[in-house]
Amino acid sequence: xxxxxxxxxxxxxxxxxxxxxxxxxxxxxxxxxxxxxxxxxxxxxxxxxxxxxxxxxxxxxxxxxxxxxxxxxxxxxxxxxxxxxxxxxxxxxxxxxxxxxxxxxxxxxxxxxxxxxxxxxxxxxxxxxxxxxxxxxxxxxxxxxxxxxxxxxxxxxxxxxxxxxxxxxxxxxxxxxxxxxxxxxxxxxxxxxxxxxxxxxxxxxxxxxxxxxxxxxxxxxxxxxxxxxxxxxxxxxxxxxxxxxxxxxxxxxxxxxxxxxxxxxxxxxxxxxxxxxxxxxxxxxxxxxxxxxxxxxxxxxxxxxxxxxxxxxxxxxxxxxxxxxxxxxxxxxxxxxxxxxxxxxxxxxxxxxxxxxxxxxxxxxxxxxxxxxxxxxxxxxxxxxxxxxxxxxxxxxxxxxxxxxxxxxxxxxxxxxxxxxxxxxxxxxxxxxxxxxxxxxxxxxxxxxxxxx
Numbered sequence: 001x002x003x004x005x006x007x008x009x010x011x012x013x014x015x016x017x018x019x020x021x022x023x024x025x026x027x028x029x030x031x032x033x034x035x036x037x038x039x040x041x042x043x044x045x046x047x048x049x050x051x052x053x054x055x056x057x058x059x060x061x062x063x064x065x066x067x068x069x070x071x072x073x074x075x076x077x078x079x080x081x082x083x084x085x086x087x088x089x090x091x092x093x094x095x096x097x098x099x100x101x102x103x104x105x106x107x108x109x110x111x112x113x114x115x116x117x118x119x120x121x122x123x124x125x126x127x128x129x130x131x132x133x134x135x136x137x138x139x140x141x142x143x144x145x146x147x148x149x150x151x152x153x154x155x156x157x158x159x160x161x162x163x164x165x166x167x168x169x170x171x172x173x174x175x176x177x178x179x180x181x182x183x184x185x186x187x188x189x190x191x192x193x194x195x196x197x198x199x200x201x202x203x204x205x206x207x208x209x210x211x212x213x214x215x216x217x218x219x220x221x222x223x224x225x226x227x228x229x230x231x232x233x234x235x236x237x238x239x240x241x242x243x244x245x246x247x248x249x250x251x252x253x254x255x256x257x258x259x260x261x262x263x264x265x266x267x268x269x270x271x272x273x274x275x276x277x278x279x280x281x282x283x284x285x286x287x288x289x290x291x292x293x294x295x296x297x298x299x300x301x302x303x304x305x306x307x308x309x310x311x312x313x314x315x316x317x318x319x320x321x322x323x324x325x326x327x328x329x330x331x332x333x334x335x336x337x338x339x340x341x342x343x344x345x346x347x348x349x350x351x352x353x354x355x356x357x358x359x360x361x362x363x364x365x366x367x368x369x370x371x372x373x374x375x376x377x378x379x380x381x382x383x384x385x386x387x388x389x390x391x392x393x394x395x396x397x398x399x400x401x402x403x404x405x406x407x408x409x410x411x412x413x414x415x416x417x418x419x420x421x422x423x424x425x426x427x428x429x430x431x432x433x434x435x436x437x438x439x440x441x442x443x444x445x446x447x448x449x450x451x452x453x
Contacts, residue, residue, distance in 0.1 A: 094110070094111035095108055095109065095110060095111070095116075095124065095128075096108070096109045096110075096111070096113065097132065097135055099136075099139050099338065101139075101143060101327070101340060102340065103340065104329065104332070104337050104338030104339055104340040105337055106132075106136065106336060106337050106338070108121065108124060108132075125336070129335070132336075133331070133335055136331050136335070136337075136338060137331060139329070139338060140329045140330065140331060140338060143325070143327050143328075143329035143338070143340065144325055144327075144328060144329055145324070145325030146296055146325075147324065147325050147351060149296050150296055150297070150324060150351065150354070150355045150358075151351055151354040151355055151358065152358070152417070153295075153296065153355065153358040153359065153362060154357075154358035154361040154362050154416060154419065154421040154424075155416040155417055155419075156362060157361055157362045157364075157365035157366075157413065157416060158365050158366065158369035158413075159365070159369065159413040160365065160368035160369055160405055160408050160409050161409065162369045163272070163275075163369070163372050164275070164285060164289070164369070164370055165268075165271070166267055166268040166271035168264050168265075168268060169264065171256075171257045171260045171261060173253065173256065173257070175250065175253050176246055176249035176250055176253055177246075178246050178250075179239060179242035179243055179246055181239055182235050182239060184232055184235075185228065185231065185232065187225070187228060188221075188224040188225060188227075188228050190221050191217050191220060191221055192217065193210070193213055193214055193217055196210045272372075275371070275372065275373075276309065276372060276373050279305065279308075279309070282305050282309050282371055282373075283305060285370055285371070286303065286305065286312070286367070286370050286371060289366050289369075289370040290303070290363075290366065293362070293366065295359075297319035297323045297355075298319060298323075299316065299317070299318065299319060299359060300316070300317035301314060301315070301316050301317075301363065302314070302315045303315075304448070305371070305374075306448060308373070309371055309373035309374060310373055310374060310375045310376065311374070311375070311376045311377075311378070311448075312367045312371065312374050312376070312377050312378070313378050313448055314363055314367070314377065314378065314379045314380070315380050315381075315382065315445075316359060316360065316363065316379060316380070316381040316382070317382060317383075318356045318359065318381045318382065318383045318398065319355070319356070319383075320383060320384065321348060321349070321352045321383075324348060324351055324352055324355065325343075326342060326343055326348070327340055327341065327342055327343060328340070328341055328342075328343055345437070346437045346438060348438075349437055349438030349439050349440075350437075350438035352438070352440075353422050353434065353438045353440060354420075354421060354422060356381055356383075356398065356399070356440070357399070357421035357422045357424075357425050358421040359381065360379045360381055360399065360401060360421070360425060361419075361421040361424055361425065363377075363379055364377045364379060364401075364403050364408055365408070368405050368408055374405065375404060375405050376402065376403070376404050376405070377402075377403050377408075378400070378401070378402045378403075378446050378448075379400070379401055379403075380397055380399070380400040380401075380445035380446065381397065381398050381399050381400075382395045382396060382397045382398065382445075383395070383396055383398055384396075385442075396442040397442060397443050397444065397445040398432070398440040398441075398442070398443065399425070399430065399431065399432040399440065399443065400430070400431040400432075400443060400444075400445035400446045401425050401428050401429065401430045401431070401432075402428060402429040402430075402446055403428045403429075404428075407427070407428055408428075411424065422434070431443045431444065431445065431446065
């Protein structure tokens with residue numbers, strides 16, 4: 001226990017004013033037992049009457065201290081809350097989105113691969129809804145695939161009244177590089193000695209030494225000038241030699257370029273006639289045309305030009321129906337999952353029929369737009385199918401169509417988006433067994449030598 005001496009002034013029965021170095025306080029109570037109220041808090045006092053000795057103990061704090069303590073506690077709680085929220089948002093900013101492509105269910109996991117609480121899921125959807133919806137839309141496009149492109153491939157068909165032009169190939173050889181005239185180096189600076197001082201001039205030895213130094217400086221200046229002139233002369237001679245060589249190389253390059261461009265112009269002028277008379281040019285031009293076509297699925301074409309370019313026969317190894325997108329996906333009304341369903345066999349067969357007929361339609365257009373002599377195009381498409389009788393895969397022809405240029409020219413090529421390739425090929429001489437559900441059955445194709453021309 002701590003005891004100390006003190007003094008006090010009584011101002012009323014039971015009340016005393018205490019005077020101390022740190023201020024004034026008020027005491028209440030009887031002799032030997034009282035309470036003191038001051039700026040530093042509330043204290044209980046116990047004394048021994050008649051001795052001047054007392055004991056005091058703090059029983060409460062000042063209002064300012066209580067306010068500071070409460071504020072400190074509140075700040076600490078707020079800091080902890082903000083720190084927890086920061087860590088939570090940091091964890092939620094590194095989410096993993098995954099999709100069950102069979103059910104369309106969306107899974108949202110934290111960066112550790114764990115599921116989110118209901119509260120965190122709500123927070124994520126509130127803060128990241130647009131991002132998640134955009135991701136779901138991309139998944140929808142991946143599942144649905146490029147079915148629109150597959151079923152509308154015929155819309156890239158060229159009109160038959162066009163004709164290819166000779167593609168001039170630019171001269172590939174680079175011109176010689178012209179040498180750059182080097183810049184002249186600056187003339188060497190003339191070194192000079194500082195003047196001889198007044199007292200040094202009075203001494204003969206100093207004058208002689210100064211004269212020798214002047215002579216040496218003059219010789220060094222002359223040598224530097226000679227070296228500079230020789231260097232500049234050598235640089236100029238090298239440049240002139242390089243320039244003469246450049247002129248010769250440039251003259252040769254210009255001659256080769258002129259010869260090449262003359263040859264290209266000659267080929268360009270003769271190309272229309274060669275395209276109508278030269279079998280090699282016909283084959284090369286048609287091959288280039290087919291190679292320039294882009295197909296969304298592997299499509300292999302073999303061809304033969306007959307009857308002096310008037311007939312073109314094509315066999316097309318078609319894509320398989322399994323190569324088409326098999327499912328259809330849409331974003332659910334809730335925006336939190338996908339509705340995924342397998343396409344019906346009928347829908348798949350119809351989309352496949354649209355695609356393979358579109359391939360044939362496009363190839364017919366390519367033939368007529370490439371070979372002006374072609375009057376007839378015969379295109380047969382086949383696919384690999386299992387022969388259940390022997391257990392082997394065989395080539396089944398699914399259609400074979402004979403089209404004349406005159407017939408094909410009746411199509412409105414400005415409105416190909418309104419053309420149904422399945423129906424369009426039906427307007428020509430067509431061998432095809434197509435069921436109401438879109439199934440293509442095997443047929444016997446047209447063969448060269450069996451068609452009237």
